Amino acid sequence: MKNKLKLLTMNIGNPSIVRVKRQIEWLSNRNEDVFILTETKNSEGCSYLEEHFSNYGMTLFDIGMKPEFNVYFPKSKTGDLGVMILSKYPIVKYKTCFNKDDPYFSRLADIIINYQGSKIGIIGLYVPSRNSTEEKIIRKKNFVIQFLLYLKQLTLNNSTIPYVICGDLNILERNHIPHYNNFQKWEYDFYDRFEHFGYIDAFRYLYPDKNEYSWVGRTSDGYRYDYFFVSKQISHTIKDCYYIHETRSSSLTDHSAMSLILEL
Numbered sequence: 001m002k003n004k005l006k007l008l009t010m011n012i013g014n015p016s017i018v019r020v021k022r023q024i025e026w027l028s029n030r031n032e033d034v035f036i037l038t039e040t041k042n043s044e045g046c047s048y049l050e051e052h053f054s055n056y057g058m059t060l061f062d063i064g065m066k067p068e069f070n071v072y073f074p075k076s077k078t079g080d081l082g083v084m085i086l087s088k089y090p091i092v093k094y095k096t097c098f099n100k101d102d103p104y105f106s107r108l109a110d111i112i113i114n115y116q117g118s119k120i121g122i123i124g125l126y127v128p129s130r131n132s133t134e135e136k137i138i139r140k141k142n143f144v145i146q147f148l149l150y151l152k153q154l155t156l157n158n159s160t161i162p163y164v165i166c167g168d169l170n171i172l173e174r175n176h177i178p179h180y181n182n183f184q185k186w187e188y189d190f191y192d193r194f195e196h197f198g199y200i201d202a203f204r205y206l207y208p209d210k211n212e213y214s215w216v217g218r219t220s221d222g223y224r225y226d227y228f229f230v231s232k233q234i235s236h237t238i239k240d241c242y243y244i245h246e247t248r249s250s251s252l253t254d255h256s257a258m259s260l261i262l263e264l
Contacts, residue, residue: 004239005115005262008032009124009166009226010247011039011215011255012049014081019252020045024052026252027086032259034113035086036124038168038226040106042075046084053086074106082106083124083167089113097150104143108150112161115264121154121163127170132182140170144190148197155197162231164262165199168214168255169227173204176224177211199229202241202260212243214256228260239263 008030012023027035040046053069070091073084080103085091093112098105109124128143130136154163172180174188194201203212213222228241244257 002263003116005034005120005264006032007034007036007122007164007166007228007260007262008244008257009036009038009168009228009260010257011126011168011226011253012037012046013039013253013255014041014043015045015049015253017045017048020049023252024049026247028056033088034122036109036122036166037084037086038082038124038126040073040082040084040126042079042106046073050084072109072111074109076103076106077101078103078105080104080106081126083109083126085109085111085122085124087111087113087122089115092119097146104146107143108147110154118264119161121161123163123165123167125165125167125169127168129170137184141186144186148190148193151193151197162234163199164231164260165194165229166227166258166260168225170225172224173201178221180221180223194229198232200232200235200238202228202230202235202238203243203258205230205235205238206241212256214243214248214258215254216248226255226258228258230260230262234262234264237262237264 050071050073054071056068069086071086072091072094091111092114095110096108107126112119112121128140130140171187171191172183173191213224214226215223239261241260247253247257
């Protein structure tokens with residue numbers, strides 16, 4: 001029998017205490033093994049979420065037992081947004097290309113989990129959004145450049161460890177429908193570089209012609225901002241990959257969540 005590794009990514013929008021309690025209830029009823037949460041912050045709501053899952057399953061009758069979830073939550077010293085990963089499997093290593101004082105520090109979470117004796121890498125990303133100001137464009141472009149250099153080095157050094165890269169990337173595929181003129185060439189190139197470094201867009205792998213959107217603007221324009229990319233070496237294990245629009249329609253957050261099932 002093949003084993004299934006289930007992952008879920010969701011932009012939680014740096015929630016308030018009221019909203020994070022709803023998100024915790026929703027996540028607790030899901031059956032995924034790893035949650036990659038983006039738009040986190042060193043805030044009251046995200047700290048509440050971290051504490052909850054760090055102690056998940058630890059009741060008066062569970063004394064001496066380990067928590068059900070392993071939590072990795074890099075916190076920015078500059079107040080920037082980022083990523084939190086909750087894993088039912090042991091996290092055996094974590095790393096990044098940014099130092100703790102870097103504004104980008106919290107936006108990349110690279111972990112390796114022990115999945116039933118095998119090592120699997122997971123990178124959670126929250127790429128900066130931007131407007132038309134030069135400052136915001138440079139901020140986003142610099143993050144993209146540094147991450148791609150990191151990904152290139154990772155590919156060279158860890159060719160034997162399969163990786164899943166996911167999160168809110170704030171980019172669109174080149175053939176996105178509809179086409180938006182405000183996205184620049186380097187942003188489309190960023191999407192293409194994943195394939196260059198040996199990664200498959202899991203959703204597009206299964207559904208080459210399907211239009212789905214993970215975020216919808218005030219004018220009802222849809223954007224596919226959230227992704228799962230999988231190492232080509234395990235692309236044949238992609239069993240399913242789909243968006244969960246319930247999180248957006250119920251105002252749990254303003255993004256649709258996304259689930260990935262690997263049949264290993």
